[in-house]
Amino acid sequence: MSYLEVKDLKVHFPVKGGLFGRTLAHIKAVDGVNFSIEKGKTYGLVGESGSGKTTTGRAIIGLNKITSGQVFFEGQDITNLNKANKDIRRDIQMIFQDPYSSLNPKKRVIDIISEPLRNYEKLTKGEETKRVQELLELVGLNPESILKYPHEFSGGQRQRIGIARAIALKPKLIIADEPVSALDVSVQAQVLNFMKEIQKELGLTYLFISHDLGVIKHMCDQIGIMYKGRYVESGTKEDIFNHPQHIYTKRLVAAIPDMNPRNRQQHLQFRQEVKNEYEQAYNQYFDDEGLAFQLQPVSDTHLVALPEKG
Amino acid sequence: METNKIDIGKEGSEIVKSPSGWRIVGREIMRDKVALFSLIFLIAIMIIVYGTSLLLDVREIVKVDLFSIHQPPSEEFLLGTDYGGRDVFGQLIIGTRNSLSIGILVTLMTGAIGIIYGLVAGYFGGTVDNIMMRILDFFQVLPFLMIVIVFVAIVPKYSILTFSLIMTAFLWMGIARLIRSKALQEKELDYVQASKTLGTSNFKIMFTQVLPNLSSLIIVTMTLNLAANIGLESGLSFLGFGFPESTPSLGTLVSYARNPQTLEFRWWVWVPASVLILVLMLSINNVGQALKRATDARQRRG
Numbered sequence: 193m194s195y196l197e198v199k200d201l202k203v204h205f206p207v208k209g210g211l212f213g214r215t216l217a218h219i220k221a222v223d224g225v226n227f228s229i230e231k232g233k234t235y236g237l238v239g240e241s242g243s244g245k246t247t248t249g250r251a252i253i254g255l256n257k258i259t260s261g262q263v264f265f266e267g268q269d270i271t272n273l274n275k276a277n278k279d280i281r282r283d284i285q286m287i288f289q290d291p292y293s294s295l296n297p298k299k300r301v302i303d304i305i306s307e308p309l310r311n312y313e314k315l316t317k318g319e320e321t322k323r324v325q326e327l328l329e330l331v332g333l334n335p336e337s338i339l340k341y342p343h344e345f346s347g348g349q350r351q352r353i354g355i356a357r358a359i360a361l362k363p364k365l366i367i368a369d370e371p372v373s374a375l376d377v378s379v380q381a382q383v384l385n386f387m388k389e390i391q392k393e394l395g396l397t398y399l400f401i402s403h404d405l406g407v408i409k410h411m412c413d414q415i416g417i418m419y420k421g422r423y424v425e426s427g428t429k430e431d432i433f434n435h436p437q438h439i440y441t442k443r444l445v446a447a448i449p450d451m452n453p454r455n456r457q458q459h460l461q462f463r464q465e466v467k468n469e470y471e472q473a474y475n476q477y478f479d480d481e482g483l484a485f486q487l488q489p490v491s492d493t494h495l496v497a498l499p500e501k502g
Numbered sequence: 503m504e505t506n507k508i509d510i511g512k513e514g515s516e517i518v519k520s521p522s523g524w525r526i527v528g529r530e531i532m533r534d535k536v537a538l539f540s541l542i543f544l545i546a547i548m549i550i551v552y553g554t555s556l557l558l559d560v561r562e563i564v565k566v567d568l569f570s571i572h573q574p575p576s577e578e579f580l581l582g583t584d585y586g587g588r589d590v591f592g593q594l595i596i597g598t599r600n601s602l603s604i605g606i607l608v609t610l611m612t613g614a615i616g617i618i619y620g621l622v623a624g625y626f627g628g629t630v631d632n633i634m635m636r637i638l639d640f641f642q643v644l645p646f647l648m649i650v651i652v653f654v655a656i657v658p659k660y661s662i663l664t665f666s667l668i669m670t671a672f673l674w675m676g677i678a679r680l681i682r683s684k685a686l687q688e689k690e691l692d693y694v695q696a697s698k699t700l701g702t703s704n705f706k707i708m709f710t711q712v713l714p715n716l717s718s719l720i721i722v723t724m725t726l727n728l729a730a731n732i733g734l735e736s737g738l739s740f741l742g743f744g745f746p747e748s749t750p751s752l753g754t755l756v757s758y759a760r761n762p763q764t765l766e767f768r769w770w771v772w773v774p775a776s777v778l779i780l781v782l783m784l785s786i787n788n789v790g791q792a793l794k795r796a797t798d799a800r801q802r803r804g
Contacts, residue, residue: 250695253699254698254699255695255698255699278701281701282701284699285699285700286696286699288692288695288696289692290692293691293692293693294691294692294693294695294696295693295696296693296697296711296714296715297693297715298714298715298717299711299714307697307700307702308700308701311700311701311702312701354696357696357700361700
């Protein structure tokens, strides 16, 4: 059994309306997602806005109610994480997308980072301060800034505080929900490299949610591509970037900018071709509602949502 | 609201501490001279009123003395006497104490109920919020004035506490609504979600994470409510639905002005109390406005 296994995960949100607030319809934010992550690896979840990738991550950690499906962590069912064993709770942590709203503006850094410690570990004030300072040092911040407020830090520094908080309990799995989307590109690289470092150091497993393929390529071993709540393709980094099978993935990969300006014309032409193919073949690759088909194995690691006839 | 004292031990004592919310409030009040003056005035009034009322004998003050009816201010009676020959100055002190006590008590009680009620409704939202808000709506449609009048009629003797309680029962809804609407916004923020993933209980998130973010709103509202509550008590007493004459309040003193003779010729009975009400409410409002500015960086002067 895999380290983290998600089986047929569905998260549907009711659409209320009408005279008595009846449930008129459901938004299928996540509609039957399967994937598994190996220990110590990074799994990338890619998709456009509204594709359900964030919802998937939040459902795993229990912030969104799971409509149906199951989540297993180290072989244990954690579908209902809120009611599950408190010890599992501390093994799964999350890094939030927005470094501004994810830190309580009224709390000092020491209170923010020691919040998980206070919940799970009984430390004396002195030990706590020491741990927080160690964590701050680990994420590359000045350990003397423990009594500052979040607004005194830059976005990148705040994200590091968020990361320090997430790793304070030495978790096994971290769900990183677009951890660098709100940061400058220069800071993005810092944070990403730092995340890779602590992954090695602490043996972390990441579920990395992002829409930035460059970031994903840099970080991930396994990749899943989502579209409208369903998987269109999943596989290893090589599978996705070198042999994309689904037209949606092809178009995504083609959209990665090329660094070499001499190839610009060529690249543009290639993009146009892929675009034309996408538009022509759209009806073949998606069903009547515009949703992806069931995944079909192409190779041992590579799954693609191809139409039935193959 | 928030605890800023963090024991960091000896080795960490040179760590720079950022200014806390209280420091900003202090700076804002120091910068706004009117608010500063108002605050000093309020504190002085409270010290004088609560201090001297300990020395005064209430029964002596409210005792009717037919030989000294309607005396103008003199050395014996600093502010003269009313139609029962009672010392107006003594009544003013005791009356201010009673009015202030009721104002503060009602503000604190409505605040406590409103904050807890609003926070629970707003934080949990959904069905809990729906049910709690319908209960609140029920309280809101009750005719406050009529019920207070009935209460005064059926309860022969009531104390500051019981009077505050009956006022509280009809005044907590405003702050509850306010807190609820803010809590509804606040709970959607990522830091609340983060606290959940860190294993903090709902109760703890509500009172240690969300509440500090509402503290500025709470302080401002409660300060402005204090002025309103003092006014409300005085108004009720003026109409004769507050305390009986044996328990002086600012409102009862002003109500003597309903007698045209007193209104025209015996200013010492009602003018001091009226001025005091006016100045008290203005001062509280000034302080409240300064607090309000302190909570909003764009309006801050300091």
